[in-house]
Amino acid sequence: MHKNPQLNKHGELQHLLTIDGLPAATLRHILDTAESFLNIAEREVRKVPLLRGKAIFNLFFEPSTRTRTTFEIAAKKLSADVINLNIGTSSQSKGETLLDTVNNLSAMQADMFIVRHSESGAAHLIARHVEPHIHVVNAGDGRHAHPTQALLDMFTIRHYKQDLTRLRVAIVGDMLHSRVARSQIHALTTLGVPEVRMIGPKTLIPTCAERMGVQVYHDMEKGLKDVDVIIMLRLQNERMRGALLPSAQEYFKYYGLTAEKLALACPDAIVMHPGPMNRGVEIESSVADGVQSVILSQVTFGIAVRMAVMSILMGSEGEQ
C-alpha cells in the first residue's frame, strides 16, 4: 500500500533511509560493492575518481563528529566534494524549518545529503521533498534507523562468519531508543539470519519486539548461550536519570558483557559495538579489547560500506 520511498521506478536504490523493506539482493549488492572498495586503502593513491565533481553535504542537525567523519572520509575517497554543515538547532531556533534549510542547500547544487537528525522520520521527510536528482542518506534519525551502521555491521559479520544463514546473533542493551538496533534487526532478518535475540530489561525492549522477528531474553546468560555474534549497544547516560534503569552499576551487573558471560557464547563468537563505548557500563574493557572483539574492524569496514552506498545511490536515476 505504501510505496517504498527509497526505490525509484526501476527498483534501484535512490535514497538510503532505512533497511526496512529493502530486498536482500539490494543489501548484498551494497556489501559486495563495499568489498571492492576495501582494498583501495592499500594503494598508493587511496581514492578513486568515481564521484569527481559531485557535491555531498553532510547535514547534521544533531552533533556527531564520528559518524560525520566516516562519511566525509568515504566521500573524499570517492573524489567527491564534501561540505560539512553542523546545523544543530541554531537555524531552526531562528525559525527556519527543516525543509527551508534543505531547499536552501539544494539551491547550492547539492547531489547528495547525508542527514543526521534527532527526530524519527526526518530523513524520509527530506527525501520526499528534495528535487529528484538529489540523493538522501540517513545517517541516523531519532530512534528510527541508522542503515549504514547496520550495513557495516553486516559486512563485519559476513567478513568473519561468511554464511549468515546459520548464525545466532544476540543484540544486547537499549533497543527501545536504538536506531542502530532497529536497522540491524531488519538487516539480519532480511539477509536470512535464522535466530536474532534481543537481550535487555523490559524497560528497554520496545513493544511488539517479536513482530520484528526477534526472540526476547531478559536473562543475559540464557540469551548469550551458543550465539555466534554479540552486538552490544551503547547505553546513553541520560537513560540512567529517568525511571528506565536504577543505576549503571546494576545495569552492568545484569547486562554488561564480561569475560565470564562471553564464555557462554560459542568459542569463536565475535563481539561488536557500534561505538562510542561506555566501558564498565555495557562492556568490560578486557572484552572490548580482547581477541574476540572486532570493534575496530567495524570502523574500517564502515568507510568501504559508506563508499558503496554513496556510489550506488549516485548512480541511480532520480524519480521524476
Place this chain on the structure above:
Amino acid sequence: MQLPEIDALILEMARQIKPHLTAESALVGIHTGGAWVAEKLSELFGMPLPFGTLDISFYRDDFSRIGLHPQVKPSHIPFEVEDRHIILVDDVLNTGRTIRAAMNELFDYGRPASIRLAVLVDRGGRELPIAAQIVGAHLKLAATQNIQLNRDESGRLSLSLHEKKD
C-alpha cells in the same frame, strides 16, 4: 561473418608479447574478458609472471549516465606496480575509454615503468588516442554490432556477434 578461433589468436598474442618479457614484467587483465585472456596467456609463457586483474567500474567516465555496474569485483593487483613493465590485456578494443580508465586505475597503484596494451580483437572505432601494441585480430564491424567474449563451463573461450539493442 566468420569469427576467428580464439586459441589461434591467443597464440599469436603470446608470440608478440614474448620478446618483451623481462623479470619486471607483470600481466594485468581487465575484468572480465581481459582477465580470461590474460589467464590463458600466462599459461603459454612457461614462466610464472605476476598476475593481476582490474575492475575499472570506479574509473568509468559514463558513471553519471549509467550508474554503477551491478557486479563490481575488487581489483586485485598482488604486486608492486612501481617500476613494473605492465602488459595490460583486454578482450575487445573499441573506443579506448576502458583502457583510459584502466591506465588511470593502474597509476593509482603506483608508477609503472611502461604499459603495453594487448587485445584479442581490435574492432576500430576509437574515440581516444589509444592504440594496442599487440593485437590478436583486426575486425571490421558495423557500428550497430557488438562483439563479445564468452567463457563456457569448461573454460573454453569463444567470440559471438550481437546487434546492439539501441
Place this chain on the structure above:
Amino acid sequence: MKIHIKNGRLVDPKNSIDAQRDVFVAAGKIVAVGAAPEGFHANRTIDAAGLVVCPGLVDLSARLREPGYEYKATLESEMLAAVAGGVTSLVCPPDTDPPLDEPGLVEMLKYRAKSLNQARVYPLGALTQKLEGARLTEMAELHDAGCIGFSHADTPLSDTLVTMRAMQYAATFGFTVWLRPQDASLAKDGVAHDGEVASRLGLPSIPACAETIALSTILSLARETGARVHICRLSSREGVALIRAAKAEGLPVTCDIAVHHAHLSEMDIGFFDANCHLVPPLRSQRDRDALRAGLADGTVDAICSDHTPVDDDAKLLPFSEAEVGATGLELLLPLTLKWAHETGVSLSEAIAKITAAPARILALDNGHLAPGQHADLCIFDPEQYWKVEPASLKSQGRNTPFVGFELQGKVRYTLVEGQVVFESL
C-alpha cells in the same frame, strides 16, 4: 421562502423514515413531509430524484480556530466547509487562544458565527480557567452565554481532585462534562500507538492503557458525582469495553469516535505520514475493529469529524514535530457512508450516527425532520464518487490521511433554517 424538495429518498432515522417522500419547507421550518400542505406554493423546487434527503449533520467536534489561530483557518472558511460537508450544527471545543473560559469570548464567537448565516455553532466552555487544570470556570455564566457543555479539549487534566470538583459543579446545574480520556504521564511525548508500527519506526508511543486508566477514573468520578459525561474520541478496544460496561450499569455516559478512527489504524502511518499524526493516536487494527463493533452495537453513540485545520507548514515537519489533526468537516458524510458500506450497516443507521445520535447527546431537538422542526437539511448524491484533493476542499485545513481517496457520497444542497446555504451541481 417556500421550498419543495421532491422525489428524494428521505432518510430520517429518528422518525424511522426511509422512503421516497417530498419535504415542504416554509419560514425556516419543515411544514410537511409527504403530501403538500393545502395551498403550498413553492418559490423554489429542488428535484432530489436519485438523491438522499436527510437531517443536516450534527458534528460533535470541529475546531474553527477562532479566536487565536486565524492563520490556520477562519470562521468564514470553516463555516463554509461545514455546509459544504452537509454539517448544519457543530460543536467547537474550547481550545482556542484564549480558551473559551469567559462569557464574552463565547458570545463573540456565537455572534460572529450567527452573522455568517451558515451552520449553527455550539461552543463547549472550558472546564477550568485557561485550561490550566486548576481553577473552575464560571460554568453557569458560560452556559447562559451559549455553552452546551464543558470540556478540557486535549489539554491534560492531571489533578484528579480538580476533575472531581469540576464534575460535581457541573452536575449541580445538570451540565454535561466532555472529556477525552488520556493519562497525561503515560501519554507524555508520545505521538503514536504503542504497538508494532511505533516500535518499527522508533516513534515515542502512547499505550492503550493511557486511555483506559483515564477512562476508569472518569467513570468512577461519574459514579461518585452523578455528572453526565460525554467521552470524546474513544480509540481502544479496552476503552470500548469499559464504556459498554458503564452503560450496562446505567451510568449517564455517552461517547463518540472520530471518523478517522473508524477507518484507519497505525499501519496507515506508513513511512511517517504526518497526516496520520492524530490525537488520540491511530491504534491497532484490532482496536479499529472494536470501535466499529462498538458503533454497530450502540456502545459508541456518534461519529464526529474531529475537524482540526492545520496549516501546511505545521505538517511539513518530522512526524513527532508535525502538528496533530486533520481536516474533516467535508469528509464526515462520505467516510461515514464508507464505514456503513464496508460493514453492512444500513444507510439510516449510518446517518443516525451523525444526526439524531449527536443531537441526543447535545439534548437538542434537531437532527430530525418532523414537521415543526428547523429546516436544517442535507441533500446528497449517495452514488457519486469524488476524489479528495487538497485544492478542492473549502476548509483552510488541507491535510487529511484521505488525500487521493475516491469517496462516495457528495453533498448537493445544504439548508439551514430553510435557506439554501450551499449547493453544488
